[in-house]
Amino acid sequence: QKEVEQDPGPLSVPEGAIVSLNCTYSNSAFQYFMWYRQYSRKGPELLMYTYSSGNKEDGRFTAQVDKSSKYISLFIRDSQPSDSATYLCAMIKAAGNKLTFGGGTRVLVKP
Amino acid sequence: NAGVMQNPRHLVRRRGQEARLRCSPMKGHSHVYWYRQLPEEGLKFMVYLQKENIIDESGMPKERFSAEFPKEGPSILRIQQVVRGDSAAYFCASSPFAVGGADTQYFGPGTRLTVL
Numbered sequence: 001q002k003e004v005e006q007d008p009g010p011l012s013v014p015e016g017a018i019v020s021l022n023c024t025y026s027n028s029a030f031q032y033f034m035w036y037r038q039y040s041r042k043g044p045e046l047l048m049y050t051y052s053s054g055n056k057e058d059g060r061f062t063a064q065v066d067k068s069s070k071y072i073s074l075f076i077r078d079s080q081p082s083d084s085a086t087y088l089c090a091m092i093k094a095a096g097n098k099l100t101f102g103g104g105t106r107v108l109v110k111p
Numbered sequence: 112n113a114g115v116m117q118n119p120r121h122l123v124r125r126r127g128q129e130a131r132l133r134c135s136p137m138k139g140h141s142h143v144y145w146y147r148q149l150p151e152e153g154l155k156f157m158v159y160l161q162k163e164n165i166i167d168e169s170g171m172p173k174e175r176f177s178a179e180f181p182k183e184g185p186s187i188l189r190i191q192q193v194v195r196g197d198s199a200a201y202f203c204a205s206s207p208f209a210v211g212g213a214d215t216q217y218f219g220p221g222t223r224l225t226v227l
């Protein structure tokens with residue numbers, strides 16, 4: 001079983017819809033959580049970084065962490081075709097340095 | 112303010128040759144990480160280095176792979192005697208410091224290695 005599970009998609013939504021992404025993890029040692037966006041043949045770009053359980057909002061993006069359920073989410077409001085990409089969740093253990101990634105969810109926003 | 116730089120962006124090698132991948136971290140960053148992304152797979156950690164030190168190489172294959180981050184110059188990931196299974200995208204990330212995982216890593220554009 002993978003430490004971090006993420007539905008590969010693809011997830012297809014119409015422009016303007018809310019995109020909902022999530023990851024589950026099995027190891028409670030993970031304490032810090034990130035979401036990266038990766039366009040085709042490009043490097044991952046950091047979108048959100050969270051630590052505590054709860055919500056964090058940045059523009060059209062909202063990240064949620066539920067440590068009790070070992071579940072994290074990313075919501076993208078008012079989605080645009082330029083949001084079409086692969087979204088990767090990643091996490092780090094306390095006092096750790098290496099990111100553990102989910103497999104990524106491919107998102108397609110149709111005009 | 113340049114981000115993480117990697118070169119070459121594309122590298123083609125024949126089986127048995129050596130591949131050298133270079134990474135220059137963001138200005139002010141002294142921590143470098145290498146990750147590999149195999150086709151249809153997620154990113155996997157390989158190695159974490161600080162200047163002149165390998166801190167964590169738990170993700171490195173036991174043979175043929177090595178990494179360094181010298182006092183001067185870029186970090187180098189070296190793959191000796193490449194095989195077709197080494198074909199992947201190799202990403203470098205850097206961070207300014209690493210304190211209990213609170214730090215964030217910024218990624219370069221990657222080097223795509225193709226082994227013929």
